[in-house]
Amino acid sequence: MAVLKLLRAPSKYVQGKGALLKFYEETKNLGDSYLFICSNSGYKMCQEKIEKSFEGSNGKLHFEIFGGISSNGEISRMRKIIQDEKINVVVGVGGGSAIDTAKACAYYENLPVAIIPTVCATDAPCTGLSVIYNDDGTFDTYIFYPKNPDAVLVDSEIIAKAPAKFLVAGMGDALGTYFEARACVRTDSPSLENGGISLSAMALCELCYKTLLKCGYQAKKACENNLVTPALESIIEANTYLSGVGADNGGLAVAHSVYNGFTALEECEATMHGSIVAYGTITQLLIENAPKEEIKEVMDFCHSVGLPITLKEMGVTDVKRVMIAAEKACAPGESIHNMAGDVTPDQLYDALLAADLLGQDYL
Numbered sequence: 001m002a003v004l005k006l007l008r009a010p011s012k013y014v015q016g017k018g019a020l021l022k023f024y025e026e027t028k029n030l031g032d033s034y035l036f037i038c039s040n041s042g043y044k045m046c047q048e049k050i051e052k053s054f055e056g057s058n059g060k061l062h063f064e065i066f067g068g069i070s071s072n073g074e075i076s077r078m079r080k081i082i083q084d085e086k087i088n089v090v091v092g093v094g095g096g097s098a099i100d101t102a103k104a105c106a107y108y109e110n111l112p113v114a115i116i117p118t119v120c121a122t123d124a125p126c127t128g129l130s131v132i133y134n135d136d137g138t139f140d141t142y143i144f145y146p147k148n149p150d151a152v153l154v155d156s157e158i159i160a161k162a163p164a165k166f167l168v169a170g171m172g173d174a175l176g177t178y179f180e181a182r183a184c185v186r187t188d189s190p191s192l193e194n195g196g197i198s199l200s201a202m203a204l205c206e207l208c209y210k211t212l213l214k215c216g217y218q219a220k221k222a223c224e225n226n227l228v229t230p231a232l233e234s235i236i237e238a239n240t241y242l243s244g245v246g247a248d249n250g251g252l253a254v255a256h257s258v259y260n261g262f263t264a265l266e267e268c269e270a271t272m273h274g275s276i277v278a279y280g281t282i283t284q285l286l287i288e289n290a291p292k293e294e295i296k297e298v299m300d301f302c303h304s305v306g307l308p309i310t311l312k313e314m315g316v317t318d319v320k321r322v323m324i325a326a327e328k329a330c331a332p333g334e335s336i337h338n339m340a341g342d343v344t345p346d347q348l349y350d351a352l353l354a355a356d357l358l359g360q361d362y363l
């Protein structure tokens with residue numbers, strides 16, 4: 001039987017300036033006793049607004065500051081609180097790790113989960129999976145869930161106040177979405193949710209890319225000055241919803257394997273996920289021998305918002321070490337194998353260096 005087309009998304013997505021003040025109203029159907037798993041900065045930025053949204057209600061709130069990484073130890077600690085406090089709604093407040101912990105706890109305790117992202121740097125808020133680490137910080141596993149979060153609520157004012165580098169990295173992550181999905185469609189490869197790629201998913205991915213081109217630069221400027229503008233609103237939606245739901249249902253290819261590969265290079269440790277995905281997107285276009293107008297359009301975009309177009313900007317100091325990354329990127333099970341005709345470490349290495357030469361020319 002052919003692979004069945006599949007489309008999954010959060011049950012509810014709410015976004016706008018001051019959205020947090022409506023948090024209780026938008027989620028009260030989920031339960032009445034909430035645990036907020038907060039990153040340090042997430043707590044500082046959101047706690048007051050969240051409490052305000054509960055005024056006059058009989059909903060109970062329990063805030064817990066979270067220990068930094070989504071590890072099994074941290075998940076067990078939160079599950080105990082859920083049981084002791086008779087919690088019936090779990091909420092993740094913060095960046096990727098607080099969100100991943102909340103999703104995991106809700107899944108194990110069979111409870112609904114709501115997400116309040118405080119930066120839009122990754123696809124974590126809208127997807128139906130978590131990245132789990134060991135207590136020592138090394139990668140452990142992915143957990144895939146039967147559903148996406150029950151509610152995602154983004155307060156644009158909070159995103160505008162976060163450092164613009166997070167928004168830029170989120171645009172890099174979003175940049176891969178359309179091109180990776182397009183590559184998967186060409187080879188009939190399954191999505192991240194292991195389904196066939198629907199027309200609807202592809203439409204979200206295309207809109208994601210168009211929105212980046214249209215609003216990326218303006219949104220970055222707005223964020224640098226803590227301003228909420230229509231362009232910033234568009235990019236928040238592109239980074240959070242279009243990119244997250246798009247990648248979940250559209251699949252990954254070279255760009256995300258390049259990211260996984262570069263995690264092997266400690267000199268690139270400070271480079272954010274989305275920055276590496278952006279460079280990986282240019283690399284993927286070279287492997288596809290895409291039209292030069294398309295490659296230029298992507299490079300123009302990267303340069304305009306400050307995403308890397310050379311290996312040096314990614315933190316690479318010794319070009320020969322890129323082979324280590326190329327080998328890791330081509331490990332069995334990597335999404336790079338969704339490409340037509342497959343890709344070997346040699347081919348990837350050459351494309352990564354060719355992208356660097358184009359980038360140097362550009363600069």
Ligand SMILES: [Zn+2]
Pocket residue numbers: 122123173256273277
């Ligand atoms: Zn990503």
